[in-house]
Amino acid sequence: MVKPFAWALCMILPLSGCVATSTPRYVIDSTSYQATGKSQRIKTIVLHYTVSDNERSIKTLTTGQVSAHYLILETRDDKIYSLVDESERAWHAGDSGFAGRTILNDTSIGIEIVNAGIKPEYRNTLNNGALDYHPYEHFVAFDELQIKKVAELVQDIAKRYDIPPKNIVGHADIAPSRKIDPGAKFPWQRLYNEYGIGAWYDEFDKQYFMHPDAFAAATIPEIKQAFRDYGYQINDTDAWDKASRDVVYAFQLHFRPQRPTGEMDLETYAILRALNKKYAGRDDFY
């Protein structure tokens, strides 16, 4: 029973503590009924390199406006650092898109690996700030222990959230005009072969699709649609403009890392078709 005076006070100051906290008005019953239409919020794992050393990577990822769920330093110990709880958003993906989803910070786990990226002698800004298409040799190799840690961590996360192989990607795959990490020397094929992580094409399928005539006959819209079918965001112009070549380069960094050029060619198309044959279909969008 609210006394007249107290009631009047509540009308004047509605947020002043008139809500009864001792006796809840309802309870959440989470056992009587359960829905079947549901899935994990985490859909994607995104791998990055930091382009700096241990110390600077820690500082950048713990004090600034960028972060990741996990950080793998270049050290001799067995540690993997958790910087953001998996239930929270880490700020690692930025403007991004893959497999029909955008704003991937909402639905992904981000892993940063300490690695210098492009060797210092090849870094330049001659391209007016646009993305440079560095060849394989320009990238710094990853430390073997780091790769083992990445493999173990990704295996665990992918299993817990039931993440489809295609959705284990690099930053370049989801932001091809802005990013090239984790670069050409990230061993995607090894992770697939040795740990069953991520997607990789079957060589037999690739050879099957290596027909010069089929490539010559393919129109630009058809090839772009094949990229879209796999999950890449690519524009629908009838030209291989810079933005489109950025997608080709990102794809090559991932699936043909020894020769990333940004130019569409027969082998790239054959690999793309082999991947689409193997990984057809999309995950849930309900």
Ligand SMILES: [Zn+2]
């Ligand atoms: Zn990145």
